[in-house]
Amino acid sequence: MADTGEPLELLRSRPAQERADAARNREKVLAAAAALFAEKGIEDVSMDAVAAAAGVGKGTLFRRFGDKSGLAVALLDERERDLQERVLSGPAPLGPGAPAPERLTAFVEAYLDYLFDHLGLVRMSETASPGARYRIGAYRFWHRHAAILLAAARPGCDAEVLSHVLLAAVGAEVAGVLQEECGRERARRGILELAGALVRPER
Structure with missing residues (x-):
């Protein structure tokens, strides 16, 4: 597809x-x-x-x-827009033109690069108040993008819910714990394994 x-x-x-x-x-x-x-x-x-x-x-x-969380959001803005632009019009597989499972994997890989490179800022922007992460405009973009790819890869699945589940795995609080307890590379492998399982068609 x-x-x-x-x-x-x-x-x-x-x-x-x-x-x-x-x-x-x-x-x-x-x-x-x-x-x-x-x-x-x-x-x-x-x-x-x-x-x-x-x-x-x-x-x-x-x-x-x-406050500082507002500064964090502003500092992340340019990095987020760069990733959004690559998703919308960059080369495949992150950008258009590749099968949905490949695009989802490429998105998760690119998002993990962004997340771990700016973990402190992302954590502050996401935890400033209860539910802060879900009020950030970029989250709606990431969620919509992942949901569309999941729906394409697994027709009939509840892509809206699965997209939230996938993004929960790349929240800054989770990433921080995983990096501390498991190391960055092991954390990346585990999260990518989850993404692969989510786009694997049901038998």
Whole structure:
């Protein structure tokens, strides 16, 4: 079964129109936050420290981002949009043109790269409040994409539920525990084995 032609749209969290000064401040804040998080660790960086490093007022920072989880979401935005663009129009098997099982495996592999490379930020964005992960726009994209591929690979399955099950395996909290207890590569193998089992047709 080839490409499913899914009706997915790129999900952007950045406003379409932004004043030049606001855009400059945004980039200064994100650059400062990224540098501080990399140097000291996310948990040891305060919003006050980010504001001071970026040269903006604390009020500006809190109004724009709310808290550190808001900063995490903003820092992840570009990485998420890059992955979304590769899913929508990149080369197969991650992009269109490959059979659904191959595309799902490629998606899980690419998502795991993104997840483990930015685990601290993803964890903060997903756990800021109960259910935060499911309110992030990108989650709806990942869920829709996986559900379409699962439905194509296993006609008649409850793809909506199975998509949530698969994405539960790549949540940041789960990934963090798996990395600590099993190591990253073993965790990757296990999650990919689950993805393979989900797209395997029933006998």
